[in-house]
Amino acid sequence: MAWIPRIRNVTWQENTDLKKSLVTYVEQNLKLCEILDFIESEYPDYAWSHRTLQRRMAYFSVKYVDSNLDLEHIETAVKQEMSGPGKLLGYRAMHKKIREIHHLNAPRNIVYDMMEYIDPEGLKGSDYTMSLDGHDKICGYQKIRVDKGTETGTLCTMQAYLKHLHTNEERAAVDSVIYGPSTENKIERWWRELHHRMETFFKDRLRKLLENGDYDPTNVIHRNILAFVYVPIMQKELDIFRENVWNTHRGRKQKDKCLPAGVPEHIYHFPEKYGGKPCGITLTEEQLADVCDLSGVMEVKDFIDTEFYLNCENYIRIADIKPDEADIAYLYLKSKFDTI
Numbered sequence: 001m002a003w004i005p006r007i008r009n010v011t012w013q014e015n016t017d018l019k020k021s022l023v024t025y026v027e028q029n030l031k032l033c034e035i036l037d038f039i040e041s042e043y044p045d046y047a048w049s050h051r052t053l054q055r056r057m058a059y060f061s062v063k064y065v066d067s068n069l070d071l072e073h074i075e076t077a078v079k080q081e082m083s084g085p086g087k088l089l090g091y092r093a094m095h096k097k098i099r100e101i102h103h104l105n106a107p108r109n110i111v112y113d114m115m116e117y118i119d120p121e122g123l124k125g126s127d128y129t130m131s132l133d134g135h136d137k138i139c140g141y142q143k144i145r146v147d148k149g150t151e152t153g154t155l156c157t158m159q160a161y162l163k164h165l166h167t168n169e170e171r172a173a174v175d176s177v178i179y180g181p182s183t184e185n186k187i188e189r190w191w192r193e194l195h196h197r198m199e200t201f202f203k204d205r206l207r208k209l210l211e212n213g214d215y216d217p218t219n220v221i222h223r224n225i226l227a228f229v230y231v232p233i234m235q236k237e238l239d240i241f242r243e244n245v246w247n248t249h250r251g252r253k254q255k256d257k258c259l260p261a262g263v264p265e266h267i268y269h270f271p272e273k274y275g276g277k278p279c280g281i282t283l284t285e286e287q288l289a290d291v292c293d294l295s296g297v298m299e300v301k302d303f304i305d306t307e308f309y310l311n312c313e314n315y316i317r318i319a320d321i322k323p324d325e326a327d328i329a330y331l332y333l334k335s336k337f338d339t340i
Contacts, residue, residue, distance in 0.1 A: 027099045028248040066105045077102040084323035085201040100244040228312045
């Protein structure tokens with residue numbers, strides 16, 4: 001049999017997208033084997049192996065930990081996070097945000113020390129609190145589990161409709177929705193994390209506005225100003241929490257539970273690595289447009305009137321407002337509208 005020489009593709013050296021991908025996955029602190037799964041999927045034109053990945057990371061100077069970072073840069077990043085919802089995070093979650101949001105691959109112990117230096121009372125040590133996990137329920141494939149709240153009706157109808165399109169079986173569509181008490185929903189645990197790590201920050205500030213008489217919930221202008229200021233800021237923080245805190249955190253193995261241990265983002269994209277299989281349903285754009293028309297979900301009005309939004313933008317560019325400045329921005333806008 002004739003020997004066919006292997007053709008080497010060296011264009012990876014000039015591929016800036018490849019370098020960005022490697023930097024992103026390292027900032028997320030994924031294991032090399034997990035990075036390899038993503039990279040092989042995204043850049044199939046290049047040959048890949050564990051050793052090849054390491055060599056190319058070295059070529060691009062992509063490192064998990066940079067011990068030569070300026071401490072002032074780390075301090076600035078930690079202070080910025082702790083001035084907002086980040087003050088509610090533990091040092092592990094803070095370490096993730098410093099890596100992924102501020103692009104500083106600092107050692108975790110440095111982030112811990114910096115948090116203790118900035119707020120010694122806010123960072124408790126080991127054994128300060130002993131936490132107990134609840135019992136996680138297991139949900140079947142291609143199903144949604146909800147309580148019988150008023151907000152779930154449209155969602156359940158869309159789920160059943162799309163499942164019926166896929167299987168053409170009425171029973172399968174009906175079984176794709178499971179009703180039960182909210183206390184048995186696995187997402188309830190996520191809401192708890194969100195409350196303690198982000199929501200409390202905003203609730204405290206909103207409560208102060210109310211208690212100080214600066215916000216009247218019956219006043220339409222007050223409600224609109226509050227929406228203009230807080231909705232975009234909270235949405236941005238929610239996206240950060242979802243992408244940089246939760247979806248890239250590493251879940252540990254739980255005893256006697258048939259749940260995969262690993263990073264949610266990796267588990268979702270590569271379920272076969274964890275003994276699972278892809279259960280998504282492929283839908284066409286026409287089918288999605290059809291269900292949107294039938295449900296009316298795209299007709300939901302924006303959270304604020306366009307004219308009022310533009311009036312507010314004349315005074316404040318909301319994209320520049322940080323979470324800890326939101327109450328100040330609200331009071332400033334309120335003073336402007338009070339004089340009109």
